[in-house]
């Protein structure tokens with residue numbers, strides 16, 4: 001027979017145990033939340049951002065995070081708490097402290113979410129996204145000289161080649177009376193095909209076909225819209241996107257660029273198999289892939305897999321980014337015709353090589369440079385705070401102490417609009433703000449623009465991007481008359497990368513064109 005009193009005792013002991021355990025878990029959560037909240041409680045910010053990262057995930061999901069971040073800094077000041085452990089800073093004086101030349105303030109988990117992942121290969125580290133400072137040094141140092149200002153000129157013939165294809169295609173497809181084309185798309189095609197030519201001597205074929213070949217641009221954008229919210233909450237990315245088991249539930253292919261890069265590298269390795277090592281002079285006339293392979297041949301300490309990492313960094317960090325800056329400059333020139341006319345006057349007053357002016361002729365033209373600086377300032381292609389982790393020693397930034405492990409970052413879109421540095425019209429296009437400045441003022445302004453990053457992890461390809469931009473803008477302007485249909489059609493979205501739509505324009509040949 002069942003002894004009911006013993007049964008009741010057992011049930012009540014079990015329910016008491018459940019109650020006590022639940023209480024302990026809840027208490028632990030409360031203590032954790034309080035500790036998390038309290039740790040950075042001296043930094044102002046929206047309430048929910050102090051206890052959860054989902055608030056900042058939401059901001060990114062709106063595709064307007066750049067504006068939301070700007071408004072938050074307007075409301076709360078130069079230090080704003082964006083997450084339980086994340087503080088955003090808008091004071092340019094913080095740039096050399098958060099992004100110093102020395103090692104010791106590594107990139108945050110934000111960047112791991114941007115690593116392409118395959119079940120077989122795991123997450124691929126590249127120069128851009130690796131957080132491991134030793135690995136970064138190991139894979140960046142051998143290629144750094146290829147990206148120097150003095151070496152940039154060796155890439156000029158590749159840019160000229162793509163300009164020639166672009167002119168051919170514009171003449172054939174775009175120069176039609178009264179017909180408008182998506183000029184913004186052509187600028188993006190140009191930026192991608194330059195990077196393909198420069199890296200592998202192969203164009204993806206965007207310009208030739210006038211189309212998004214194999215939906216590659218669309219794939220990259222889908223990847224960005226998926227990855228961008230994850231950058232704000234890396235544990236979720238680790239669980240869902242960087243996990244061999246959950247990967248089974250989805251079609252995780254890294255993404256198509258990685259497979260294209262892999263294909264081009266294997267083809268090239270096959271071609272050079274058995275051939276001797278070329279001289280430095282010979283290889284410096286060739287594309288970057290040849291130069292990367294040459295580095296691995298002459299430096300046995302460099303692991304072979306880095307050729308993929310270098311090539312991937314080039315393509316992913318260098319194509320869309322240059323496209324965004326080109327579109328920003330063109331949009332603003334077209335929407336402010338008086339600035340376009342001034343630039344044209346400057347170009348026509350010089351004896352420039354036609355149809356493609358040479359880098360040496362255009363690199364120091366003052367008004368062209370002012371327009372490029374202003375475009376670079378106004379719409380940085382990467383538009384979320386560049387996150388870094390405070391080291392064991394803690395860090396004092398502009399008078400505020402941050403404990404070890406705190407994630408800090410500056411959003412280039414916000415700091416590039418710092419009114420005490422750029423003036424009350426910092427939201428407007430005004431190339432003149434860069435002219436007539438003393439060396440010191442100019443240095444201060446340039447130091448406050450974070451578009452290319454800063455310090456140890458500054459963009460490696462900055463001079464290559466400037467080569468493309470400073471050659472492409474004058475070449476098109478001197479040969480074609482471009483007229484925007486309606487500046488109001490131009491729209492932007494932010495998913496870590498900026499996306500711009502609606503740069504619709506009419507293109508006519510200028511009379512003196514000799515191409």
Ligand code: HEM
Nearest residue numbers: 127128313317318321322386451452453457459460461465
């Ligand atoms: C206007 C065009 C470009 C912009 C605005 C830009 C911007 C940036 C930024 C902001 C970073 C560092 C981000 C951070 O701190 O997390 C970066 C890194 C990098 N960029 Fe660019 N980039 C551009 C063009 C290029 C080009 C054309 C290339 C290649 C040819 C390139 C290659 C790289 C590489 C390899 C890194 C990683 C550097 C490192 O971590 O040491 N970029 N870029």
